[in-house]
Amino acid sequence: MTMNEPESQELSPQPARPSWPRAGIIITLAFLLAVLGLLAWGLKKSEAGPRDSGQAPDFTLTGYDGRVAHLAELRGKVVIINFWASWCLPCREEAAYLEQTWRKYQDQGVVFIGVDYVDTEKEARAYIKEFDITYINGPDLGTKIAQSYNIKGVPETYYVDKHGVLRGVQIGPLQSPILDQKIDELLAESYP
Secondary structure, X not given: OOOOOOOOOOOXXXXXXXXXXXXXXXXXXXXXXXXXXXXXHHHHHHHHOOOOOOEOOOOEEEOOOOOEEEHXXXXXXXXXXXXXXXXXXXXXXXXHHHHHHHHHHHHHOEEEEEEEOOOOHHHHHHHHHHOOXXXXXXXXXXXXXXXXXXXXXXXXXXXXXXOOEEEEEEEOOOOOOHHHHHHHHHHHOOOO
């Protein structure tokens, strides 16, 4: 061997790399894209805020007193949907005003529905009794109604016109005369 000749090196065989079939790569990429899409959709929905327009999501609520309210059957009436909980201090601030307003408008084609959010039946019944609430109130089992309205907390009050269309939302406790004004506005609209 001369100085200018490179030493011969034996090349050892490289271990075989595992290779995924092309279909496996495509499936994995599709799965990752789907997960990213769902995450983006969830983030957009959580940032969207409460629903305040469009057709009001339909629901059926069975009250603590056994009465049943089915939103779709209330077309032709103005509907006030109030999400509340007995543990919610701002809900306590508006409870008397809600009941007073209900009693004022109940014979004028207005329906109030109280949706009790993440509460115990015992505490909810005590709250209803304390404030002498006479409009229908019932539990939101599994928070399905709250999810369909995309509520962010309690209290939240939704205004539904005679056509079943959402006409706004009040986040936080209602104070006089806000609810009266909204009801008067919705009652003044014609309904075929």
